[in-house]
Amino acid sequence: MKALVLALLLLALLSTQLPSPTFAQTNCTLNSCAVTVSRSITTNNWGVTFVSDQFSLTTGASPVSQITLGIPSSLASRLRFTQAVDSQANQLRISPPTVRSLPLPLVGNYSELDIAFPSAKTGTYSFNLTSVYSELLNFNSTSSKYTFAFEPFPLTDGTYNITSAQLSVKTGDWPSPNTFSVDGTFASATFTAQTTTLKPYNTTIATMTFSSTGTSQSILDVIANRTITLAQTGSIQVTDFYDITNKGHDLATIALPVPKNVQSAIASDIIPSVATLTPSTAPDGTTSVSFAPRFGTLKNGGSSSTRITYSLPTQSYLTSKGLGRFELSFRLLDNVKFFEPVLETKILTPVGFRLNSLSGQTFTISGNQILVQVSTVTPMSNLSFTMDYQLDPFWASVSALGWAGLAVGSIAAIVLAVGATGTAGVTVSGAPSELIGRFVELYDEKSAMRLEAEKMEEDLSRGALNRHEYKRRKRVIELRIAELDKTLAPIKDQLSKANPRYQDMIKRLERAEADIQVVRTTSADLRNQYRSARIARELYESLISDLAKRKEKAQQTMDTIVINLREETR
Secondary structure, three states: OHHHHHHHHHHHHHHHHOOOOOOOOOEOOOOOEEEEEEEEEEEOOOOOEEEEEEEEEEEOOOOEEEEEEEEEHHHHOOEEEEEEEEOOOOEEEEOOOEEEEOOOOOOOEEEEEEEEEEEEEOOEEEEEEEEEEOOOEEEEOOOOEEEEEEOOOOEOOOOOEEEEEEEEEEOOOOOOOEEEOOOOEEEOOEEEEEEOOOOOOOOOOEEEEEEOOOOOOOOEEEEEEEEEEEOOOOOEEEEEEEEEEEOOOOEOOEEEEEOOOOOOEEEEEOOOOOEEEOOEEOOOOOEEEEEOOOOOOEOOOOEEEEEEEEEOOHHHHEEEEEOOEEEEEEEOOOOOOOOEEEEEEEEEOOOOEEEEEEEOOOEEEEOOEEEEEEEEEOOOOOOEEEEEEEEOHHHHOOOHHHHHHHHHHHHHHHHHHHHHOOOOOOOOOOOOHHHHHHHHHHHHHHHHHHHHHHHHHHHHHOOOOOHHHHHHHHHHHHHHHHHHHHHHHHHHHHHHHHOHHHHHHHHHHHHHHHHHHHHHHHHHHHHHHHHOOOOOHHHHHHHHHHHHHHHHHHHHHHHHHHHHHHHHOO
16 A cells, blocks of 8 residues: 555656646648738848848637748848847747748749747737848949849748738938839838738849949958957957958948947058057947058958957946956957858956856857857847956066066076085076067068968959059068068077077078978969960879979978967967
């Protein structure tokens, strides 16, 4: 009897621990759902498009727990972000896009999204779906016109009736746009259209064309990252790096965002050209600096690499939590206006740093570096984080003179200790870290310019850079490399005299540089011979492959030597 009672109690306990059954989602049907939708489309001045769909459902007595939405295949690959929120601020679950075939007699594919409600609904229910796209806007440099492709109305799968669909496309300062494949009207920089007879599986893509004259519209392809450097004194320096390719009309300046309350910023490009910039505030409250590329106008297809460095106003972003303890509330990047597959932010920490917590983002720690990476970044991404950390007051109070005193004291202690054991003494040999650091800094700049010259040659060969501009930029780079070689010469001499090991490193660097130059010259000669049909294709490809391996080996040698030298300065 006791065993039976215990068994029943155990079954009762287990029944309370078992997960509740999962109920299948219930879709709309033609008889259960009537839907109205209002679509609003805007494109920012960097070329990213936002689609906002306001859905209003009227259901019958049968509960409905999800709705299905389609995206034409030509646009689905450019979808970067989706988010659905209902009128009660509940975030709805959206399934990953699934490729489906259009029903016969239609031909082609579309992508399907299932939007699940928090619970089954009857009566009326409304929610907003926000979608972010890139590459819907394109520029034709021959005609100097932009073409904007968009889906006028949502694609449905026939499981519900859309009784009314409205469209609003904000055109801003686009001059006199012409619209195709959808009928509507323009008023107050807005194109509007509507329909009450939306057919299922409608994959129509409308287009809008307009001139590049008189518009601030741009298309910028961006690779960006941020480095945040914490000082022992509590100050914070930020460096934002942008590698921008212009896919729109020519640009004289580029507005790059900076955090609010930044007083000034220093801009530099790949060939260090320092300019102090004063931030300005836009009507929408965002802050930016206007940067002019070194080579003048950034033409269609051209690229520019830029670093923006500034001191972060700690009174706006840093809170003191006690002696040596701080809380930093900041972002991985400010006012993002572009799409980037992976954004990387580094936080460099000083001696005496201790991390208590970092919330808002996933991170990894390596040495004195905290690394944060975020995938599929768009203007809708949440890039905020809060970091609670400790700085040892001892290290923060040690000045530059104090560091020198500590170093001298350490050496003296070693000498005394060695002397106490009866040895003859200690001889310190080698090059000063400042000299090595200066050499690495100059050599890094020289390497960066060599890479920039190679990229310019590629741009010239594919038509992204005209010959006049190429010659002008090449001349600037050659002059700067000559200046660097002149500056590096005495530093190389001092390093060689300081230690035979440094002399060997420098000789190997010079041999590797000579190898790369030989590869470039020989490759150019082979290309000319191949184009004039003086050598066969098989021989040309074989020789080019051998040269590429030789160049790679030389580059690896250079990289290894510079990395080893850089490590000696730490």
